[in-house]
Amino acid sequence: MAGYQKSLCSSLRRLWPRNYSTTIRQPHIAIVGSGPAGFYTAQQILKLHPTAEVDVYEKLPVPFGLVRFGVAPDHPEVKNVISTFTKTALNERFHFLGNVSVGSDLDVEELKKAYTAVVLDLDGVLSARSFVGWYNGLPNKADLKPNLDTDVAVVLGQGNVAIDVARILLTPVDILRKTDITQYALEALSKSRIKRVCLIGRRGPLQVAFTTAELREMTRLEGCRPVLDKNDFLGLEDLAKMVPQRRRRLTQLLLNTALEKPSQKDAARWQASSKEWMLKFLRSPKEILPDEQSNKVRGINFTINKLVVLRSVGYKSVGLKGIEFDSRKSVIPSNTGQVKNQPGVYCSGWVKRGPVGVIASTMTDAFETGKQIVDDLASGVLTVSPDHTGRHRIVPYLKNKDIETVSFEEWNKINEHEISVGNELNKPREKLTDIAKMLQIAKQ
């Protein structure tokens, strides 16, 4: 089937070369953002449409968004999706345009003039999550210099990101050394004095937002023990049976860890541990008390929550000029990806459904948006105008503004450079964090 589609596509292209085409024009689709949602949307459009060209715009010179800057360095398996994305990028109808910031270098309005459809595939920006950006080498977070010369770290939130932060703070540095964590973060972590990481949630044990896999990993963390207050969990056993099926095993693992006697092996390991992590529930930060003498935090005042608060701390997507944005839900209002009151504009990624879900849900969602665009092309909702020449129109516009784009081939140069520097350090990669340096290597 795929082979048939491919051959059909190439014979179509032969029959109607772009230059001679009068009736059938090639649609150009712009995708803003090169995270998983962007790549999966591109993959789906390229698969379902025989001639559409897809141009992916990325603010940074490097692709893959949160797969590069969000996924924890000690979870390299999750990053295997990059090989699928790279395969997509090899398609001759795919073009990567890195180093272009839509919103400041280029307005969505400008894209709408040059493209048959514009997809806003924003996975979200790091807001409260500077620390993740710091250890993962996000260029504008490289100078964060978090204070690790202290005993206790408090993480506000009980989701997977909070767990990632706790795990990175508590994992023996020698384990992290073999990952693609940035070298400066490794150095700082090797001097860290942090012994205890406290994860604070606004809601209760039945509402934690991390997944079972991440919790299990924490219970097995080398040199580290869980400290859970039995009183937080007593009486929840019956309720645990009533939680939705999806959460049942998570709740059970949490209850087992808190209430059951650990196995002999775990008990011995926890006994010998010098570090610990703990969960505190039903607390909201009220004020952060600075230490007058230094730049440090003296303490945090918490209020004990009696009411269920429904907002959690997390990633937030940001709005774009000219596009309606629901800042309460952090989403662009849309219908199967088609942005309300904006013909030709679509969205996917966290900006579509909100900042939740693992890579599989982002994938399903992105496929839906991609399919919608191809359907709209077929049904005539989207029409290709002669002005829709995509990057052929945008690149000269950017050149005028002195903005140089980075292609996927040029990213490959950065990629190879990072891998070879990583090799010398015995790790899979050492990320570049300086944009000027990235551009210099890309343009060599």
Add this chain to the structure above:
Amino acid sequence: MASACRRFVPLLKSVCRFSTINRLAAITSKNGITAYSSNVSACRKFGSTMPRIQKETVKLTFLLGDGSRQLVDAKVGDNLLDVITENEIDLDGFGACEGTLACSTCHLIFKQEDYKKLPETPTDEELDMLDLAYGLTDTSRLGCQVIVSKEMENWEITVPGGVADARDV
């Protein structure tokens, strides 16, 4: 720790595969079909030039999300993710983490009676990932964790069509 386990999975897999090949090599040479001098076989055991040994296969049918059926020859000893990849069954996003137990995209659904016959029950790590799978059932498994055996001749396995379902409902 869990991630360390996950990293071992591919390693374990390759060990399993290797031992299967060896076992088969022994069987074939016993039958006199293949005859290597011990030296040659020792050299070739690790070499990429090792002659392909015909592995035993079983017929499997995959029922895809779009309603189509795919009949394939599956090599005994391979896992079902490998089977789907090697037979070039076109499934978007299937096996995103490449069989390292870090996602749920190779989710497969077995018939009740077949599920019971699977020799191993899923590990906690597999169940943790299955929790996140789209359209989870009581007979769901991750394809990367199920090894093809001779007992699986003529089985029908459903590939839940996450994309199609989400849209067509």
